[in-house]
Structure formats: structure tokens, C-alpha cells
Amino acid sequence: MHLLTFEIKTGETKIGVRFNEEVYSLNAVIRAYNETERKSIAEETSLESIIQKNELSGIREAWNWALENRGKTETSRYAIQDVKVKEPLSNPGKVVCVGNNYMDHCIEQNVAPPKKPMIFSKWATSLIGNGETIELPEESEQVDYEVELTVVIGKTARNVTEEEAMDYVFGYTIMNDVSARDVQFEDVQWVRGKSYDTFAPLGPVIVTKDEIEDPHNLGISLEINGEKLQDSNTSNLIFKIPYIISYLSQGFTFEPGDIIATGTPHGVGVFRDPQIFLQSGDTCKLDIESIGTLENKVR
Structure with a gap:
């Protein structure tokens, strides 16, 4: 469904x-x-x-x-x-994100792939729904885009094994991990630059896990004003969903409704030459196979 x-x-x-x-x-x-x-x-x-x-x-x-x-x-x-x-979930207890989780994204940065999942978070107040507007903050001139397959947790999970992990998944959705790069890199800690209000468009739907046979084989892409800037497949994830859930559940408890954004592929604006950042009037269109299209304008 x-x-x-x-x-x-x-x-x-x-x-x-x-x-x-x-x-x-x-x-x-x-x-x-x-x-x-x-x-x-x-x-x-x-x-x-x-x-x-x-x-x-x-x-x-x-x-x-x-x-x-x-x-x-x-x-x-x-x-x-x-x-x-609207956003399918308005107040998840945790918005967990995985950084540098596509090999091609590591290559475009000229960094080694992480040996363990690289984790950060966004505040739930940054969530907006399909069709709502991404607001550019005055203090940033480098607002970037990131399309991400996002996992919705369905059961309380603590110390689960990789073999058990998929039993704790309710379904999947799409998130745009909007990021103020200048703020993000200046702060060192990423939360503020990733958590401005409107910086987490989510949706448009949650697809129950039974409808997606293999979440690790989905086309994933992003367009700005009709130009495709990200185009990959979730098969390129470095750390797969069962490992991510198991690894994180050793440290903290997942609760129903928590979400995990699993990382973005290559093509983000900050690592392009020349760089591309979101501008007022832009339209972001994110597509993930079997889930749908998440679209937001920028102001």
C-alpha cells in the first residue's frame, strides 16, 4: 500500500x-x-x-x-x-541520517569510504510535505540538495541482528536532505546546517515494505528545473539497510515511526564544478523507483 x-x-x-x-x-x-x-x-x-x-x-x-x-x-x-x-509523518522521534553511504558520492569528494556508518541527525521541525516550499535561510549562500531512500521503522528495535533487522521495517519513503553547506562545514557538527526549518521534505507516501521486493535495487534520481543532477541505484549503497539498523540498534533504541535516511548518491551541488546551489524559484523533483515523486519549490 x-x-x-x-x-x-x-x-x-x-x-x-x-x-x-x-x-x-x-x-x-x-x-x-x-x-x-x-x-x-x-x-x-x-x-x-x-x-x-x-x-x-x-x-x-x-x-x-x-x-x-x-x-x-x-x-x-x-x-x-x-x-x-502532506508529509506522511509530522513528528518522528528520530530522524537519523547516514552520510557518505554511496561509493560514487565518496569518489566525487575524493574521500575514502567510511569503515562504519557515518551518522548524524536532523530535527523533526525541518520536515515538510510534497508541494510545500523549501525556504532559503538568510545566513546561507550554499543550500544544497540530496535525494535519499528513507526507511520507516515499524517496531521497537534494540540490539537486533542483521538477520532480524528487516522485520523491524514498516516501509519506505523519500527525503530531500537539504543542507546549508557553508553552515554545515563551518560548524563541523552538521546538525544546524542540516536542520533549518523546511530542510527535510518527506514523502509523498510511505510504501509498505511488502510492496518493494528489494530496496537495494531501486533507481534513485533528482532533478532541478528539469535537469537531472543525481542518477543512481540503491544497489550502490555501501552499508545496506539490515546492517544500518543492526549497527545503530546496538547503541540506541529505535521506536515505531523513527526514520533513517540512508544516504545520497553522487551529483550533489557542492562537489560539482562549477558548484550548483538552490536558488529562489527552483523546483526540486526527487524520484525513487516503486515509491514515487517528491516535488518542492524553493524560495
């Missing part, structure tokens, strides 16, 4: 499932299914609550029924262009 949070024209926020060019209100589907089939599947309040429960069997049951009974779900459906897609 492609789960999302969206806002309709009245301003009401709903949770839903995207299917082709339509969005289904999940709770409307559940109500229709319960009434028609005399079921008692509980409605949901947010994607966070769904992830906390980590139990999708009832939702899948209702969703499969909706796909087979489209005539009974007309009031549940919205055209994608008629809704505002």
Missing part, C-alpha cells in the same frame, strides 16, 4: 491510500467495508498510529475489498490534483 496524509479543500486532514491518480480516504473505506460486510475493523487517527500498531491485516482486508468494489467507494475517493499531500 502507498499510505499518505492529505488535506481536502475544506482543510480537513485525512489518512489515505494512493492508487494510480486517486487517493482513497482510509477511514471512509473502512466504514464502507464494515457496513457492507458486517465487519468491525477499527478506524485510524494517523499514519503514526498505524505504524505504532504495526498490524495491517485489517486495513489490507478493507483495502482489497475497496479495489474489488469501486462502485461502493465513490465517496471515499479524491483525484490526486484535488488534494494537498
Whole structure:
């Protein structure tokens, strides 16, 4: 399922499932299914609550029924262009990021690949949704882009093995790890330069892990104003998802709804010649195969 949070024209926020060019209100589907089939599947309040429960069997049951009974779900459906897609998660407990995790990204910097995952974090207040605006801070002239496959944790994880690690994954989404390079490098510690408000566009959906057979074989790319600047495949990740989860869980506890941005491939602006940085009026378009497109303007 492609789960999302969206806002309709009245301003009401709903949770839903995207299917082709339509969005289904999940709770409307559940109500229709319960009434028609005399079921008692509980409605949901947010994607966070769904992830906390980590139990999708009832939702899948209702969703499969909706796909087979489209005539009974007309009031549940919205055209994608008629809704505002919001960030799927608004306040994850942890936004963990992995640096220098693509070999080609290390090569473009002329640095050796790390021997262990290189970890930093972003604040949750930097999250925005698809279609929202990346705001350029006055104190930076070097705001850069980074497309990243992002893992959503589904269960509490502490001291898990690599073999167990994928059992703790709920799904996948896309993040643009927007970075003020001048601030980042001046501070040495990266958090401030990576965590300005609006510096973590996320979405547009969370794809449940059953829908992606191999997260380590997905095309991943980024365009600015139609020019493709990053183009790679997640097969080029140095540290794979099971290792990252296991390695980090030895040090701290993951909780449901935490997210891990797994790193960006080559092509970031700061290491180009000449350098390319985001400018007011730009449009960032990020694509990851089997997940979708995350698009944001810059101001």
C-alpha cells in the first residue's frame, strides 16, 4: 500500500491510500467495508498510529475489498490534483541520517569510504510535505540538495541482528536532505546546517515494505528545473539497510515511526564544478523507483 496524509479543500486532514491518480480516504473505506460486510475493523487517527500498531491485516482486508468494489467507494475517493499531500509523518522521534553511504558520492569528494556508518541527525521541525516550499535561510549562500531512500521503522528495535533487522521495517519513503553547506562545514557538527526549518521534505507516501521486493535495487534520481543532477541505484549503497539498523540498534533504541535516511548518491551541488546551489524559484523533483515523486519549490 502507498499510505499518505492529505488535506481536502475544506482543510480537513485525512489518512489515505494512493492508487494510480486517486487517493482513497482510509477511514471512509473502512466504514464502507464494515457496513457492507458486517465487519468491525477499527478506524485510524494517523499514519503514526498505524505504524505504532504495526498490524495491517485489517486495513489490507478493507483495502482489497475497496479495489474489488469501486462502485461502493465513490465517496471515499479524491483525484490526486484535488488534494494537498502532506508529509506522511509530522513528528518522528528520530530522524537519523547516514552520510557518505554511496561509493560514487565518496569518489566525487575524493574521500575514502567510511569503515562504519557515518551518522548524524536532523530535527523533526525541518520536515515538510510534497508541494510545500523549501525556504532559503538568510545566513546561507550554499543550500544544497540530496535525494535519499528513507526507511520507516515499524517496531521497537534494540540490539537486533542483521538477520532480524528487516522485520523491524514498516516501509519506505523519500527525503530531500537539504543542507546549508557553508553552515554545515563551518560548524563541523552538521546538525544546524542540516536542520533549518523546511530542510527535510518527506514523502509523498510511505510504501509498505511488502510492496518493494528489494530496496537495494531501486533507481534513485533528482532533478532541478528539469535537469537531472543525481542518477543512481540503491544497489550502490555501501552499508545496506539490515546492517544500518543492526549497527545503530546496538547503541540506541529505535521506536515505531523513527526514520533513517540512508544516504545520497553522487551529483550533489557542492562537489560539482562549477558548484550548483538552490536558488529562489527552483523546483526540486526527487524520484525513487516503486515509491514515487517528491516535488518542492524553493524560495
